[in-house]
Amino acid sequence: AQSVAQPEDQVNVAEGNPLTVKCTYSVSGNPYLFWYVQYPNRGLQFLLKYITGDNLVKGSYGFEAEFNKSQTSFHLKKPSALVSDSALYFCAVRDDGNYGQNFVFGPGTRLSVLP
């Protein structure tokens, strides 16, 4: 069965500093990987995805993520954090060999960017 771990409940970073939100996954086939962000009282917003190809994926709002197959990781990064990036971030995985099973989301990481 597929699963996702986000080892940090909370990440604090100063504005202007680089940020990393960690994600590791487990699948039986090839992974389809996604990052979503959730602002208070809102639904989830799509940031970026990895399906195949270049291991460094660029997404919305200056975010990027690096796929590492050997470490089964898909960490979210941004070179310079903004206060407005403060939100709840979810990593999700879909297993291409698991027909009928949908996205599995991690528990979320709360990012706080301090001014």
Next chain:
Amino acid sequence: ETGVTQSPTHLIKTRGQQVTLRCSSQSGHNTVSWYQQALGQGPQFIFQYYREEENGRGNFPPRFSGLQFPNYSSELNVNALELDDSALYLCASSSGSYNEQFFGPGTRLTVL
């Protein structure tokens, strides 16, 4: 292009009642998924509909059921509500099972 919409925004029910939540998918999307998000947790997959057929189901009991209509809008029905059903219910649409999903704002269900 119209985004995913859900109704109602909030709902309060009592234990044992039944509830129907509605979702309109984004234009051009034929796949709708439903998720339950309890407070402080990630979304949990309930089920997915593709072209009016159930296309996968998570670990939820049969009292959670759904429908998808020819215009790809969808309903989530929950019978015999329990206190633990209190959560944010999210609908997401996509143009295929493996593509990114676009989420609606959710329906906050409170069961008393």
